[in-house]
Amino acid sequence: MGKTIDELMQYLTELGIKVSTIHHPAVFTVAEAQDLRGQVSGAHTKNLFLKDKKDHYFLVTVDEEAEVDLKTIHTKIGAASRVSFGKPEKLLDFLGLTPGAVSVFGAINDTQHQVKVVIDADLLENDIVNAHPLTNEATTSIGRDDLLKFLKATGHEPLILKIDGSTPN
Template sequence: MPKTPADLFAYLDDLGIQVTTVSHPPLYTVADSQALRGDIPGAHTKNLFLKDKKDNYFLVTIEEDAQVDLKQIHHMIGAASRVSFGKPEALMALLGVAPGAVTAFGLINDDKGAVRFVVDSDLVRQETINAHPLTNEATTSVRSEDLLAFVRATGHEPAILKVSS
């Protein structure tokens, strides 16, 4: 059973990580987010759940306005081949979230370490990062270094790479 937002907040609290969360109508795209989220300060994320031909999975987190070259990113992230978007069933099985709610916080559900986490180096330079807390009906703000601490606490070593163009 995937973790709930309440489970996530308890986990973050146990780690001593302070967050601020704002509830809002469901947001499915970056455009939805920009139109409906209001004034939530900090960098907002876009998340790509990718897989290569050998069924290696990657979660790539970048700033919402950043662009990535999906034909070339496999070279940067260490994929075995070109990548495609992972299927919704794999997303739910590995990260416990549905399309539209993809988030770095989903790593709390990947207890087998099946997903490699890649975060854009431009994003981690920001003081505050905003991400969905396992649901697209809220946005959680966390300090950049605390997000990386969370990722490490889940057993994932973040790959901090320049993947945006």
């Protein structure tokens, strides 16, 4: 089983990273999260747990409004083939997450580095990024640079690419 929200917060504190977290009823979709959010500043994320035919796994994090073309994303992220959604069992095994709680913070649980973290470059234009802290019953706001610091500390050098298909490259 993966780390708890308290263990994640302790890890962030040990890294010298300050975050703010709000708790809310469980949400399973971007639309549900938007309804509950209130006035939380910064970018809000959408996360996709993907796999290719060679069982390479990817965690793709984009702005909640981003359009991701699943038919072509494999050409951008270095997948061996077109991708599909990873099974919930692998999501739990690798990132310690369940569907609805998929988040970049899951990297803390991928100690074997079995998942490549991909972040949309447009998302990183925001000073603050919001994501679920290992549970879909909370949202954590973290500074962009601190998010990258966190990922590097977990051994995940993120691949930063233009993923959003809704704007020209």
